[in-house]
Amino acid sequence: MKIDWAALGSVFGVSLVATVGLVSLFTLGIAGLNRREKATAQGGTAGLAVTGAYLCFAACAAAVAYGIHLVVAKA
Secondary structure, eight states: OOOOHHHHHHHHHHHHHHHHHHHHHHHHHHHHHHHHHHHHHTTOOOHHHHHHHHHHHHHHHHHHHHHHHHHHHHO
16 A cells, blocks of 8 residues: 555645635635624724624635535535
8 A cells, every 4th residue: 555645635725725724714804793792881882893794604605615515516
C-alpha cells in the first residue's frame, strides 16, 4: 500500500482553508446581527450591517449546498 502524501496534504490544506473561511463568514454574519441589536437599542438602524449579515449567511448556505452537491454527484 502506497500513500500519496502530497495529495493527502493538499486535501488537508483545502479543507482547512474552507473550514476557516466558512466559520469566518458565519462569524461575520453573527456580528452583523449583533450590530443591528445594538443600533436598535440606541434607537437607530443598521441596514448595511444586516444586509452584510444576510449575505454572509447566504454564502455559507451556498457553500454547504455546493458541498452536498459534490458528495451526491459522486455517489
